Amino acid sequence: MFTVNDFNPHGNFVLAEQGKVLLCKVFGGWNDEQAKYFVDTMSFVIANKFLSKNLKWARIMDMSEWQLSTPEANQIISSFIRWEDEHNCQMRCFCHCRSAQINLIKQKYRDSHNVYLFKDLESCQRACNLRLN
Template sequence: MQEHGSFTIRITGQLILVQAFGAWNYETAKRFCIEYKAAAQSLIQEPWACLLDLSKWELATPDIRALVEDRNTWANRNNQKYEVVICLSPLQRYLIEKMLNNLNNIKLSFFKEKSEALNWLRSVNFDLQCA
């Protein structure tokens, strides 16, 4: 099946910045999880964080849940310490909280703006370098 939706992944210091666009299907989510893990490989020797910007995301098909849970398990085992999520919709937040409930070793926080998310990371003494 053809992918629906898209994303960007960028690394700066010990921070992985993800921006999601459109409505995702299983194929997009699968590629995202593969590319996310590959990009984060350079970070896992030290504590790291993810800033997940969902301000332009339009949700996803329910079948992505297992993929997201697998990504979370991988992150728990590979030194991720923070996950900050930017989302505007209460429905998005509810669904994301359900999908991210297995982030056992990772502090999860939600914000409506990127500046708030970055300020929160600074407040927990996370080195942002040039985010």
């Protein structure tokens, strides 16, 4: 497991690799700087762990500590969604979402594929393992 927490302009995140799954826990309210740092970090990790080996992969987002984001941050994340769609992402699972988060996720991912909402982390992990194995 590796942690990314040395840069905290507004919000934070932690990443953990679990086989072909990236588990992300996000914290706080995000601005454009934090969204860009997240996207840059995710792109680097995905490229080095999965794309370099031509592996299919999935992302789990634990939203229990996230407090929404600015419109600028949403635009940055939306660009990353398109990048993931083009780079072997098989599933995106979100857990511990509140109703406002669910609405935002549905809006952001309306043109994407393989987006799933679950109540808990264990359900996300089971779904990803079934999809990737």
